[in-house]
Amino acid sequence: MKLKNCHNIDDFRGMAKRRIPSPLFHYIDGGADDESTLARNTKAFDDFDLIPNGLADVANIDLSTNILGQKVNSPLFLAPTGMSRLFHHDGERAASRAAEKFGQYYSLSTLSSVSIEEIGGLTESPKMFQIYIHKDRGLTNELIERCKKANFNSLCLTVDTIVAGNRERDLRTGMTMPPKFTPSSLLGFAMRPRWVYNYLTHESFKLANLEGKTEKGSKEAIPLVDYVNSQFDTNLCWDDAKKAIDEWGGPFAIKGIMSVEDAKRSVDIGASAIMISNHGGRQLDSSPAPFDLLSDIVEVVGDKIEIICDGGIRRGTHILKALALGADACSIGRPYLYGLAAGGQAGVEAVLAKFESELIRNMMLMGVNKLSQIDISKIRKR
Numbered sequence: 069m070k071l072k073n074c075h076n077i078d079d080f081r082g083m084a085k086r087r088i089p090s091p092l093f094h095y096i097d098g099g100a101d102d103e104s105t106l107a108r109n110t111k112a113f114d115d116f117d118l119i120p121n122g123l124a125d126v127a128n129i130d131l132s133t134n135i136l137g138q139k140v141n142s143p144l145f146l147a148p149t150g151m152s153r154l155f156h157h158d159g160e161r162a163a164s165r166a167a168e169k170f171g172q173y174y175s176l177s178t179l180s181s182v183s184i185e186e187i188g189g190l191t192e193s194p195k196m197f198q199i200y201i202h203k204d205r206g207l208t209n210e211l212i213e214r215c216k217k218a219n220f221n222s223l224c225l226t227v228d229t230i231v232a233g234n235r236e237r238d239l240r241t242g243m244t245m246p247p248k249f250t251p252s253s254l255l256g257f258a259m260r261p262r263w264v265y266n267y268l269t270h271e272s273f274k275l276a277n278l279e280g281k282t283e284k285g286s287k288e289a290i291p292l293v294d295y296v297n298s299q300f301d302t303n304l305c306w307d308d309a310k311k312a313i314d315e316w317g318g319p320f321a322i323k324g325i326m327s328v329e330d331a332k333r334s335v336d337i338g339a340s341a342i343m344i345s346n347h348g349g350r351q352l353d354s355s356p357a358p359f360d361l362l363s364d365i366v367e368v369v370g371d372k373i374e375i376i377c378d379g380g381i382r383r384g385t386h387i388l389k390a391l392a393l394g395a396d397a398c399s400i401g402r403p404y405l406y407g408l409a410a411g412g413q414a415g416v417e418a419v420l421a422k423f424e425s426e427l428i429r430n431m432m433l434m435g436v437n438k439l440s441q442i443d444i445s446k447i448r449k450r
């Protein structure tokens with residue numbers, strides 16, 4: 069299969085599955101426990117319909133908007149995802165370059181395989197850095213200082229990963245960070261010799277932002293769950309989020325907000341945005357779909373804070389539905405990682421192009437030519 073034959077995200081997913089070893093594919097693809105939240109994240113969009121209007125002069129479609137103070141070409145941005153180098157040897161470089169090409173916001177994870185400094189210097193387009201707070205609290209301040217020097221535009225603090233979710237696919241496939249050839253993972257790697265060749269002939273995997281700070285995860289291969297549970301701080305509370313906001317002093321998002329109460333608290337501590345997110349169904353299974361929470365949260369804080377809907381977005385129409393319910397933007401994780409695994413930078417670009425063309429076509433079909441025209445009158449619960 070070739071990239072040009074991928075017509076939707078499921079096609080990219082299929083191509084990724086054929087390209088990379090099964091422990092890595094399932095690491096991207098999987099969710100927590102029974103994966104019910106993972107499935108619901110996308111299904112939630114089906115309960116709503118978009119209302120089209122005709123004869124609306126849609127010769128010019130403008131997808132541009134502002135996210136966290138930056139003008140971008142589209143309301144879609146690339147959510148932070150760790151360890152991208154495992155899926156393609158260009159890793160985060162490929163994804164951030166693709167985002168730049170499309171004028172989209174890119175976010176880099178604390179657990180990225182390319183450093184803050186390198187990504188900061190690589191592209192001109194807007195960049196967010198995502199923070200996980202480690203037990204070594206000094207690390208957080210260091211990361212924030214590094215982001216300031218590297219000209220990142222915003223930060224986000226992920227609050228839904230206090231402990232690692234129970235991802236049973238990773239237990240079955242023997243997924244570790246970095247990958248290790250174990251009896252359970254060996255066959256998965258042996259069946260993808262091209263990936264193995266590229267993995268062995270390019271720079272070795274590392275947690276680039278944490279080099280020298282934590283041996284685990286870069287040199288010593290351990291399951292991600294052991295990394296999270298041994299390194300992340302379970303004492304994290306709202307005061308810590310407030311301190312991080314003050315320390316940064318610029319646009320700041322809280323990622324992993326899943327209740328009206330926490331959305332209000334985010335406003336109270338001075339966050340600029342919330343990302344309504346259940347980590348793509350990878351953490352608390354049985355948590356609601358972000359899309360299902362949107363209306364409640366928008367009603368209470370919609371005019372006080374930017375709202376980003378994250379999780380389950382696989383179509384341009386999903387983005388339009390989220391905007392109609394009051395989201396300011398949407399973000400994607402797996403879709404661009406499928407593209408990355410399928411074809412590096414070209415694969416991510418192909419995914420972003422697909423979303424862009426779906427947005428343009430569907431806005432034309434709805435009879436709107438700019439995002440500000442997409443409001444509650446354009447959506448109906450079935």
Ligand SMILES: Cc1cc2nc3c(=O)[nH]c(=O)nc-3n(C[C@H](O)[C@H](O)[C@H](O)COP(=O)(O)O)c2cc1C
Pocket residue numbers: 095096097109147148149150177178179198226323345346347348349378379380381399400401402403405
């Ligand atoms: C492979 C993978 C790695 C991820 N790594 C991180 C991470 O390091 N930090 C973070 O805040 N979220 C992480 N996420 C969650 C994404 O930022 C995002 O919330 C989620 O993927 C959105 O759901 P979607 O995959 O359905 O688009 C990761 C998701 C995936 C699939």
